[in-house]
Amino acid sequence: MADTRIDVPKSAKRGEIIEIKTLVAHTMENGFRRTHLGAPIPRNIITTFACSYNGVEVFRAELHPSVSANPYIQFTTVATESGTLEFSWSGDNGFSARETVRISVV
Amino acid sequence: MRLLKGKARRRFLAAAGGWAAAALASSARAQMTRTPLNNMPDVIRKLVGSKTINKGKVKLDLPPLVENGHLVPLAVRVDHPMTETDHVKAIHIFTERNPLPEMITFRLGPRAGRASVATRVRLADTQNVTAIAELSDGSFWSDSAFLIVTLAACLEELPA
């Protein structure tokens, strides 16, 4: 399982807009580099990031090779109800990572 | 697919939300970058079709200078409601000098609360970066920011 880091407030008021920060370890090999012997290094990137809130997708990002290594994505969502935020990443070579975080909404 | 160059390109970018023009002689500006322009205008045209790209609403933040362009913090905010019937659907980020014009696309909806995103990107050389927001009503709004990669200035016109 890949290294991920998620920063979400543990609790929030109903209707409050919360800021979510996510980080995942990944080299994001852009596909344009070559080895010192001139051989192309194949592309290997994360292509998709999505966040679901109690099963409903609330945010998605499509990543291209220009995103830096260890992709950092920050976004917002409305704290609607207590439950689970699920974060998923997928990419080249079958890359897949998942992380869940509970949030309490009062 | 035709690459926009020169004056036509400047007009395009001005319409796209801002050209951070340096107050320099054109010869000096030409020396600042060597990486060729990619086909960004074509890719943007494919996204917006024949619609106008409006100025306003979008604020793209980049540092004005970075050393090597490997890890550039980038943030976009769109000043627009995020209701069921009226919201920002997507924010697209484009580069004019990286090998591929598309950098990242954020897909949003009313659940976002506000349209405010951030990430970190690679920018190969001194260049303009463009953010285009797509609204639920089908309209497009845009902002650009200019970034200087100081290492790019440090190198010779290198022989091919």
Add this chain to the structure above:
Amino acid sequence: MDMIEMPKVSRRSFVIGSAAAGTGLAIGLKLPPFGPDVVRAQDGSPEVTHWVVIRPDDTVVIRIARSEMGQGTLTGLAQMVTEELECDWSKVTTEYPTPGESVKRKRAWGSYSTGGSRGIRESHEYVRKGGATARMMLVQAAADAWKVPAAECSAANSVITHTPSGRKVNYGKVAEAAARVTPPKDVPLKDPKDWKIIGKPVKRLDTLDKVTGKQVYGFDLKLPGMLNAAIMECPVFGGKVKSFDAAKVSGRKGVKKVLQVGDSAVAVVADTWWQAKTALDALPIVWDEGPNAKVSSASIAEINKAALDADQAFVGNDAGDAKGALAGAAKKIEAVYAYPFQNHAPMEPMNATAKYTADKCEVWVPTQDGEASFAATLAASGLPADKCEVYKIHLGGGFGRRGAFQDYVRQAVLIAKEMPGVPVKLLWSREEDMRQGRFHPVTQCKLVGGFDANNNLTGLHMRISGQSILAAVRPEAMIKGMDPATFQGLARSGEFEFGYQAIPNYLIDHAMRNPHVPPGFWRGVNINQNAIYIECFVDELAAAAGQDPLEFRRKLMAKNPKHLAVLNAVAERAGWGKPAPKGVFRGLAQMKAFNSFVAACAEVSVAGGNKVKVHRIVCATDPGYAVNPAQIERQIAGSFVYGLSALFDQECTVKNGRIVEENFNTYPSMKLAQMPKVESIVMPSGGFWGGVGEPTICVAAPAVLNAMAAAMGGKRFRSFPLKNHGITLV
């Protein structure tokens, strides 16, 4: 997950703030009743364009973006502005606008990057236009006041004259009005034949302060309440800090803080630098040395040697079919050369002073690129551009260490962040400076030349092996994996064009092998070893063909007239072909570099088979235009000190993954008594702008080596420094 940290990104982190033009320099900005806003310097004097401030007493303050590091660029740029501005040179001073001001004013002064011998040749046009624009505005202001056409007025020496009536006015008196004139769109420049101050050997503007001790270097800087920091980074490149025992030293007198800086360094902050340094020396640090702890000069050399025969290599330049020509040659000769790591070793070690609060981060630093220092400050502080500032200080030597590499700025800011509100001067010890260089890369070269039955050179294969600089420093500039900088002086065309294009078949290629030692741009960069490789081998080829080295070269340079012109100039001045004094032998070398053509003829004698005396080096350079010929002569001589010190006595060796040479006892520079007489021929042929700071460095070593071979009956040395062969420079 120890390699990545959640970045502290907030939208406010990089909002630039309002980009009101000119706010950076103005205080008490006064809006005139009509006309454009006037931007003023601190003392209220008006800007007449952003390039020039004119005071009532006619003093002119010229803004300079590039950095002065002893190479004279400050003075040269000021000469160029002055030429077009037509001001009194005796009243010219300069100032460095800060990078923060530059950002606010949309980079009005252009690039700050001072390297690659670019300072003058890249900016000459726009700085001259800056001066010319200001002059036209001053003249227009006087003409408006006199109600006469501007075309009837002329300007010289800070005085505007209305020619028909003889009326005169000083610049100082019309500056206010001039600042309100709309800048002209069309700004013609003088023909070079009309230059009055460009081309003159005027005294440098920075020398006096340096001689009297008034010049404050970053090294000397003192700010109120300042603390001092010493730092050590893991000496094995790529290694990290595992642990350190702060308790062992934190009780020492004066010690304020012991802290880790980034992943790989530990610093001590104290009242005085000596307290910080001695505490750091006593601090137990355990390093995680990483995967490169066993690398040595020998292991690197073995890899580079094998690569001389590798199948794959990047082709930098070629013509015809070298391999075929060599296969069919009547006679072949071959030689293998090697050139070691070098360190910039400026007299002033790396330093930066930083002061951080949540509202402002300021850095004082000797830097070759103020913008790069500013970029490093933004990144390390996490503050937006309008909350950061960098103040440039004249450098005690740059040579390429202080432009592309801003590690000491990043370190200083990270330390200052731990002590908000307190200025912290971070000063590297000499040992740290020698260990944490950005080293001239290590390479080897195998050259094979083939002749036909009539001793004509038919083919040449030059295979370079070893380290690429760009692979580590700027991979974006690589071309399908190839590092074009490797071929400086050997290139197909352009600023580093090869001078022997009349060789019918040649192949110049590079088998890249990158060790873990961090490379950088040492003065001259790759022309240093490339000039030794090609110019020494051309002499070997000449000897194999039984021909005079000058005649042999002339034939091969038939397609390169400007390369040949400087070579002929030194040969003639040195008396090539005429007898030399007894025991004195001559050697030649030439190259095109940084868009200038350079050549040298060295005269040496060798005693006892190993004591070399370099009597004289005649050097010619064609930089297109010569802004300050006196300064060029000094640059030539200075570059020879650098290049010959390296040739005879300098190398950085690697043992257990780290650099061995830590001070000038093991990395000595040449001394005054060893310095040859240098005769310079500055021969600008016009029509192009070439650099001066670096090109000439590359011809001293091969000219001396070729002279030595002549003195020693053809005996050649092909690995360096020469002290390794028991050779001393006397």
